[in-house]
Amino acid sequence: MPASSASPAWELARRGSCSRRRVPHDRVGRPERLMDPLQALAPRLAAGLVRLLGPTLRLRAEGIETLTSSWTAARPLIYCVWHGRILMVPWLNARLRESHGARTVSVLASRSRDGGLIAGYARRFGLDVVRGSSSRGGAGALRALVTAVRAGRDVALAPDGPRGPRGQLGSGIVTLAALTGAPVVPLGFAARPAWRLATWDGFQIPSPFARAALVFGTMTSIARDADRERARKELERSLDEATAAADRLVSA
Known part of the structure; x- marks a missing residue:
């Protein structure tokens, strides 16, 4: 669907994360000292709106029995979902914990200002947050995730984030799976109708009372000595298939 001019929950959250340097006083008409309280409010606002939105969705899930x-x-x-489909993941995990005994998922958030926004949003749904730097090729983030998985924690990643290219799976998740031995589960999520923002990832926000689908794809293990590029392509294809399956369910 085309991008909407509305300001849904995540767009509000993104605006709340603007830095002082990018949003000077004379442009926004408010003192700079108010930006920190605004950023603190944004995750609460976004989570509140998603909590209102979630129960209205006509949700269909497939593949849960395999997990x-x-x-x-x-x-x-290790769960993976495309960056443009991540908005409802914290709410979905909270719901599955109640209905199917799913475990609490840990999500990665950078140590940046935007990472703090994501961390605050995830914690509103009871998720754990792993903080790690995405600089220097993501080495800090990878170390943080390896530590979390080896401690027995489930993690969820957007493997084309944080800046894309959209729909291209990065190598980090393959390395994480190979180092820890934890299997990867692709997650496909779709909703129709939905807003689609004019962002690099085509970020999607379900409309109230939309049809929604959550598809758990084929669980994949990656050996430590596996061909990493081949494994990356296979996992990317599996995630595309799970996402396409979710799209078909809401279009039927």
């Missing part, structure tokens, strides 16, 4: 045994075991999982 219920994993949720009761000690082996951690």
Whole structure:
């Protein structure tokens, strides 16, 4: 769908993350000292709106039965979802914890100002947050995630984030899976109708009462000595397939 001129929850959150340097006093008409309180308010506002939106969705889920045994075991999982489809993931995890015994997911947030915004939003749904720097090729973030998975925590990643290219799976998740031995579960999410923002990832926000679908794709393990590029392409294809399956469910 075309981008909407409305200001949905995540757009409000993004605006709240603007830095003082980019948003000078004379442009916004408010003292700079108000920007920090605004950023603190943005995650609460976004989470509140998503909590109102979520129960209105006509949600259909597929593939959950393949994961219920994993949720009761000690082996951690690595979930991946395209960056443009991440908005409802914290709410969905909270719902699955109540209905199917899913484990709490840890999400990665950088140590930047925007990362603080994401961390605040995720914590509103009871998610754990792993903080790690995305600089220097993402080495800091990878170390933080390896530590989390080895501690037995499930993690969720947007493998084309934080800046794209859209729909191109980065190598970090492959390295994480190979180093930890944790299987990767692709997540496809779709909603129709939905707003689609004019951002690099085509960020999607479901409309109230939209049809929605959550598809758990094929669980994949990556050996430490696997061909990393081949594994990356296969995982990218699996995530595309799960996303396409979710799109079909809401279009039927």
